[in-house]
Amino acid sequence: MLEFNALTLALEDYPHQRPLSLLLRKRQGVMVVGSNKRALHVLVSTLLGRRPMTQGKVLWRGEEFIGKAAAFFRCMVAYIPPVMAEKDTTVESVLDGLNRLHHHKGVATSQQERMQEWARIGLSPAIASQSVASLSLECWQLLLVAEARLKQKKIVVIEEVVSPRVTEQLQQLMKEEGCVVVATTMDEAMASVFDKYIMLDECLNN
Amino acid sequence: MTGFQFSFLGCLMGLMLFVASLIGLYMWGVRIWKHVLFAFLKMAGVLCLIAGLLKLASWADNLLVSLLIAGVLNGVAAMTVVRKSRIGQASFILPVFGGQLVSLVVLGLFFLCVVCGVSAPFKPQMFLPMMGILLGVMVTPNAKALAAYYDGVRHHAQRYHFLVGNGATHHEAVAYFHRQALQCAAAAWVQRMALTSFLSLPVVMCVLLLYGVPEIEAALWCLFLAGVMICLPICSVFLTLFLARKYVFDIYGQIKWEGESH
DSSP, X not given: OEEEEEEEEOOTTOOSOOOEEEEEOTTOEEEEEOSOHHHHHHHHHHHTTSSOEEEEEEEETTEEOTTOOHHHHHHHEEEEOSOOOOTTOBHHHHHHHHHHHHGGGTOOOOHHHXXXXXXXXXXXXXXXXXXGGGSOHHHHHHHHHHHHHHTTOSXXXXXXXXXXXXXXXXXXXXXXXXXXXXXXXXXXXXXXXXXXXXEHHHHHTO | OOOOOOOHHHHHHHHHHHHHHHHHHHHTTOTTHHHHHHHHHHHHHHHHHHHHHHHHXXXXXXXXXXXXHHHHHHHHHHHHHHHHHTOOOGGGHHHHHHHHHHHHHHHHHIIIIIISOOSOTTSHXXXXXXXXXXXXXXXXXXXXXXXXXXHHHXXXXXXXXXXXXXXXXXXXXXXXXXXXXHHHHHHHHHHHHHHHHHTHHHHHHHHHHHTTOOHHHXXXXXXXXXXXXXXXXXXXXXXXXXXTHHHHBOTTSOBGGGTTOO
8 A cells, every 4th residue: 555645745836735645445546637737747756755755654554655675665665767769778787677676576577477478478589689768658658567467566656658558568467466556647648547646747736 | 125325417318318318308399398397397396295204203213103104195085086076066075084094094094914914014214105106006996996886876867766666675776886986996997907917017116126025925916016006096985985975965865966856
């Protein structure tokens, strides 16, 4: 159970925010819709403990979520950022980096498992050797959602969701693995994709 | 050990070697003779300064004075490293200075006392030249390693944030950048060894022989000095990166250079 308890973000442009409160149970997701890309990113960064919040708490099963050790995040959280613009970084090197983090937990993904999962969701094995900068946002998000499934993550935090294919995979993940999903988007049409949604602009411009 | 006996005539003859070369360059119309002259004057100036500092240290024969002079030399080296690595922030001089100084003193003393068996390592005639040699070999690998590390942090910031968001500790997330920095330091050492093996170390060995050091000891000294030359930049880079962490990452592990963009 993930709970936002009267959360306000450290954004100087928005001094009068309406506190965010939300409760997400297992198999539930929230779509945070906003027109300000930076504000959406600050929300995600706050959740991941990389920025301070001005007030409020984020709780996971009743305990403070932000400030938990890296080991907790490694076990429980899958963070899916927007596509990286690094031309000299390949998909394989990114996934190897993730595998190295998870090796001790015994859920480092084997190549075979990964290819099976990619085949299931319609991704070509050839993308492994491509540069991350050449991938489409949909493709990048699909392969990281696949990694989240393979590594048995319980909380998925994903930025800039625009593709129905991705939301379909997220919904499958919630249903089959009991995950909680926090997604952000600038597309208002995506608001009703999950059980709950937050219109961030309304909260910021209180 | 026999000292040199320089007379006024001897000095003039020595200077004539350089002046004759300069005249030859000028007469053959080689345009860079002015650059050669300025380079010589610059080198002479630096040598005079170093000789003055060493003379002061010998005269004082005091450990604190020697350490102070080593600190001054290290400060100049730190400024050179920051300039050459194009980090772009003068505040990095402090962590570079600290990282270099600690590794220099610890490894330098280890080399002198443990490896070479020197009983009085703090004698100015032993301590300061050793520090000078080690500083000289440390500057380029340090600069290249730091440039590689900070270029990596600037250009692969997204990779860093991705790993941290997925549960990497700070150390795990920057391991990639550390690897790049070490690779550069090692590559600079390999490049230097290619020159040093055939140029500098044989010269150093000949100078040692001139001063009556036995052949095997001279060869061993040069060999182990090469070992210190690779160890030193590695220790110095890691110490510097540890000390400089707060200049690059804030308390939340965010990269400061991106300002509010990430």
